[in-house]
Amino acid sequence: MLRFVLKRVALALLTLWILSVIVFLAAQVLPGDPGRSILGNLAAPSAVRTLDHQLGVDKPVLTQYWTWISHFVQGHPGTSYQYQSAIGPMLTGALGRSLKLAALAFIIVVPLGIFGGVLAALNVGRPLDRLISTVGLSATTVPEFVSGIILILVFGIGLSVLPISATAPPGSGFFTQLKYLIMPAVPLTLILFGYISRMARAGTAEALESDYARTATLKGLPRGVMIRRHVLRNSLLPTITVVATQTGYLIGGLVIVETLFRYQGIGSLVYTAATHKDFPMLEAGVLTIGIVYMVATLLADIMFALLNPRIRLRAAE
Amino acid sequence: MTSSDHELDRLRRGRSELENHYIDELVAGRLNRRDFLRRGSAVGISVPLLGAILSACGSSASSSTTPPPAAKRGGTLRVAISAPAAAVNPLTVADAGGLCMLNQTGEFLIFDNNLKLALEPMLALKWSPNGDGSVWTFKLRNGVMFSDGSPMTADDVVYTFQQLAEPKNASNALSTFQGVLSPSGVKKIDATTVEFHLDAPNGNFPYLVSSDNYNAIVVPKGTDFAKWQGTFIGTGAFKLKSYAQGSGASFVPNPHYWGTKPLLAGTEFKFYSSQQPQILALQGGDVDVIGQFVPAGATALLNGSTYRIIKLKAANHRELSMRCDQAPFTDARARQAVAYSLDRKGMVTALLQGDGSEANDYPFGPRFPSTDPSVAQRNQDIPKAKQLLSAAGHSSINVTMDTEDYEEIPQLAQVIKADAAKAGININLNIESQSNYYGKATFGNSDWLDGTMSLVDYGDRGVPNVFLNAPLVSGGPWNAAHFKNKTYDSLVKQYVAALDLQAQRKVAGQIERLLLDQTPLVIPYWIDGLTASTPSVGGLNPTSIAQLYLNQAYMS
Numbered sequence: 107m108l109r110f111v112l113k114r115v116a117l118a119l120l121t122l123w124i125l126s127v128i129v130f131l132a133a134q135v136l137p138g139d140p141g142r143s144i145l146g147n148l149a150a151p152s153a154v155r156t157l158d159h160q161l162g163v164d165k166p167v168l169t170q171y172w173t174w175i176s177h178f179v180q181g182h183p184g185t186s187y188q189y190q191s192a193i194g195p196m197l198t199g200a201l202g203r204s205l206k207l208a209a210l211a212f213i214i215v216v217p218l219g220i221f222g223g224v225l226a227a228l229n230v231g232r233p234l235d236r237l238i239s240t241v242g243l244s245a246t247t248v249p250e251f252v253s254g255i256i257l258i259l260v261f262g263i264g265l266s267v268l269p270i271s272a273t274a275p276p277g278s279g280f281f282t283q284l285k286y287l288i289m290p291a292v293p294l295t296l297i298l299f300g301y302i303s304r305m306a307r308a309g310t311a312e313a314l315e316s317d318y319a320r321t322a323t324l325k326g327l328p329r330g331v332m333i334r335r336h337v338l339r340n341s342l343l344p345t346i347t348v349v350a351t352q353t354g355y356l357i358g359g360l361v362i363v364e365t366l367f368r369y370q371g372i373g374s375l376v377y378t379a380a381t382h383k384d385f386p387m388l389e390a391g392v393l394t395i396g397i398v399y400m401v402a403t404l405l406a407d408i409m410f411a412l413l414n415p416r417i418r419l420r421a422a423e
Numbered sequence: 424m425t426s427s428d429h430e431l432d433r434l435r436r437g438r439s440e441l442e443n444h445y446i447d448e449l450v451a452g453r454l455n456r457r458d459f460l461r462r463g464s465a466v467g468i469s470v471p472l473l474g475a476i477l478s479a480c481g482s483s484a485s486s487s488t489t490p491p492p493a494a495k496r497g498g499t500l501r502v503a504i505s506a507p508a509a510a511v512n513p514l515t516v517a518d519a520g521g522l523c524m525l526n527q528t529g530e531f532l533i534f535d536n537n538l539k540l541a542l543e544p545m546l547a548l549k550w551s552p553n554g555d556g557s558v559w560t561f562k563l564r565n566g567v568m569f570s571d572g573s574p575m576t577a578d579d580v581v582y583t584f585q586q587l588a589e590p591k592n593a594s595n596a597l598s599t600f601q602g603v604l605s606p607s608g609v610k611k612i613d614a615t616t617v618e619f620h621l622d623a624p625n626g627n628f629p630y631l632v633s634s635d636n637y638n639a640i641v642v643p644k645g646t647d648f649a650k651w652q653g654t655f656i657g658t659g660a661f662k663l664k665s666y667a668q669g670s671g672a673s674f675v676p677n678p679h680y681w682g683t684k685p686l687l688a689g690t691e692f693k694f695y696s697s698q699q700p701q702i703l704a705l706q707g708g709d710v711d712v713i714g715q716f717v718p719a720g721a722t723a724l725l726n727g728s729t730y731r732i733i734k735l736k737a738a739n740h741r742e743l744s745m746r747c748d749q750a751p752f753t754d755a756r757a758r759q760a761v762a763y764s765l766d767r768k769g770m771v772t773a774l775l776q777g778d779g780s781e782a783n784d785y786p787f788g789p790r791f792p793s794t795d796p797s798v799a800q801r802n803q804d805i806p807k808a809k810q811l812l813s814a815a816g817h818s819s820i821n822v823t824m825d826t827e828d829y830e831e832i833p834q835l836a837q838v839i840k841a842d843a844a845k846a847g848i849n850i851n852l853n854i855e856s857q858s859n860y861y862g863k864a865t866f867g868n869s870d871w872l873d874g875t876m877s878l879v880d881y882g883d884r885g886v887p888n889v890f891l892n893a894p895l896v897s898g899g900p901w902n903a904a905h906f907k908n909k910t911y912d913s914l915v916k917q918y919v920a921a922l923d924l925q926a927q928r929k930v931a932g933q934i935e936r937l938l939l940d941q942t943p944l945v946i947p948y949w950i951d952g953l954t955a956s957t958p959s960v961g962g963l964n965p966t967s968i969a970q971l972y973l974n975q976a977y978m979s
Contacts, residue, residue: 138858146517156594
């Protein structure tokens with residue numbers, strides 16, 4: 107097991123380094139330059155040149171990359187070009203907020219999705235199955251900005267029961283923060299519910315058809331016990347993978363939800379950095395999302411291995 | 424002689440020749456009340472005196488706004504604004520969110536009060552030019568202190584303007600000061616007097632050191648501009664309580680403020696990255712004020728009377744340039760054909776919800792008193808457009824228009840395309856992100872400056888000098904039309920140097936006619952500046968470039 111984990115960590119580090127190179131190269135291709143994006147489109151060219159020089163973006167690209175990565179590995183993510191302040195506190199703050207929102211969305215959607223999927227699988231072909239599948243699929247196709255605005259109009263403006271902004275006042279307690287985060291979490295739940303429930307449904311349906319399920323039924327196990335002990339354990343494996351791969355989206359891909367609900371998460375931070383060619387912030391943000399993603403998939407793999415001895419054995423070979 | 428004539432005579436005594444010129448213009452009816460306030464304040468006549476002159480002439484200086492609801496002390500006003508695009512550094516700020524932050528604690532020598540359409544003393548009490556407008560003398564207010572309790576003197580003013588005008592600095596104000604003011608031209612005369620020796624005479628110089636030049640807040644001598652964001656040190660009515668990058672800022676009254684203490688107990692600014700969430704936040708009661716918004720997508724605020732809307736006549740506009748050095752626009756008649764194909768009235772109604780006015784293909788508009796209003800407005804005339812096109816030797820033309828994805832511009836581009844097609848001008852649209860469109864913003868590296876047709880946005884200014892220069896003079900840095908005309912160049916020089924309004928208006932008329940004849944660019948409309956609040960908020964003082972002074976704001 108330890109060897110399995112170490113191998114995965116090494117692979118993750120390599121992937122992150124490749125990611126940093128790709129982001130760096132992609133950032134070079136983006137039009138515009140940081141000086142101009144700070145001073146505005148109509149700034150005097152001499153002022154833009156001076157600012158670019160002060161920021162160090164007129165240095166050769168390799169020098170820029172080396173300066174950045176050598177500091178980054180020592181734990182200094184550097185200074186944002188755009189905001190002229192240390193990236194560390196901004197990034198950790200944004201990451202914390204993103205994690206909070208993602209955690210809430212997960213807590214709502216994972217049990218709901220699995221429950222819905224299993225329920226649908228146990229009723230394959232019946233109206234309940236069709237209902238769950240259709241609702242789930244329809245909800246997935248509703249973009250966040252549509253569901254988000256409808257929620258704001260109904261619960262924020264019409265009924266005035268929930269705050270419109272997701273940012274709770276500083277120093278708010280757990281329940282206040284929860285109240286602020288419920289509305290932005292719902293569009294995410296809608297998007298992910300269909301996905302997770304379909305995976306859970308497919309896994310469960312397949313497991314129900316399997317030989318071991320039939321054997322368990324034939325040897326006289328009550329249906330409930332058979333489902334809990336034999337079916338769920340096997341059917342949830344693909345669901346875990348799906349949930350883990352959605353972490354990247356839930357942490358870094360929420361630009362629209364963050365914009366709509368005025369929530370400064372890591373998604374909008376990275377998006378703004380990309381549009382302003384704020385290279386140190388962009389790199390640090392993308393790598394942070396990458397690290398979270400790697401950790402999530404690693405955890406998923408470990409869980410997978412714990413639930414499924416075949417993986418463990420293969421990895422150890 | 425009536426008693427008001429006597430009063431006027433008394434007021435005239437001791438006034439300079441230029442000041443008396445404006446009084447003459449007012450008496451003769453060549454200057455209306457509004458323009459008199461604007462022009463008189465520009466040459467340094469104090470606001471009480473302007474009021475006295477107006478009342479002697481049978482007019483009143485007070486503006487006709489609706490009486491406010493009962494003002495109440497205290498409370499924290501919550502304001503939605505665009506998130507500052509970068510660090511709040513007085514030297515580099517260039518966006519609406521950033522400049523609104525600067526003005527929360529910072530003050531200018533002069534305030535361009537857009538509500539009253541007049542320049543008001545802020546940190547300077549009086550200002551006056553020499554005979555030809557090449558040297559301007561500013562008398563500073565006594566007893567002004569920064570928010571840390573240190574006194575503000577001429578040294579601080581000299582430092583501020585030398586830094587802003589320094590070509591070696593990454594100063595955004597260089598786009599205003601280049602060719603107008605050099606660092607060595609800023610001179611301290613005594614502790615409360617500063618002189619500006621200009622590179623060339625300039626009749627509108629007070630505007631360039633007013634709140635119009637949003638970078639020009641006075642900071643203490645020796646300030647490291649890059650670190651200003653940590654303190655927000657200034658002389659304004661409020662001082663910084665907290666600033667959270669990308670999220671918001673809050674301010675409390677500055678105990679050292681020289682003026683009337685604010686009514687509010689504090690202000691809280693919330694940063695947004697787009698307009699729609701701001702509108703939703705106002706509707707949902709999350710904020711009390713939206714600092715500035717555009718009509719596109721704001722029907723919820725503009726229709727009905729639920730919200731208080733402050734409209735300011737502004738010089739925000741769009742410019743459609745046509746390359747005078749490239750086929751098919753080498754012939755002025757082809758350019759005029761485009762201008763006559765457009766339905767400007769329809770554009771103002773459809774794209775601006777009526778919150779703007781038609782423009783006439785030159786950068787003089789209702790915002791500027793120097794505009795010669797006698798030049799007729801261009802209207803849509805398809806037969807004339809077709810006739811001009813065929814006179815230029817074309818039955819139809821095909822051309823590409825480059826433009827940017829910004830506010831209502833993509834929709835405007837569609838409307839232009841549809842209108843122009845009626846006259847046989849077929850436009851292919853190339854709508855790009857702003858960074859792609861502007862590129863490096865130099866010739867040869869920018870679709871904005873290189874495109875055969877190019878549609879760009881211009882923000883508000885208190886005087887048209889910038890609009891007349893950079894986009895239109897030969898070799899101007901923003902001359903996307905590649906327009907070269909010696910007569911025009913010399914007319915602009917005359918206009919900039921002209922001190923009195925009559926002379927400015929005369930040259931303006933010549934410029935207007937020349938630009939209509941040549942049509943290097945089309946200006947479809949002027950866009951008003953808009954601010955919204957809940958009905959319980961009063962005393963807001965916004966400017967059309969997105970500043971928001973809250974000294975006298977209150978919640979009832």
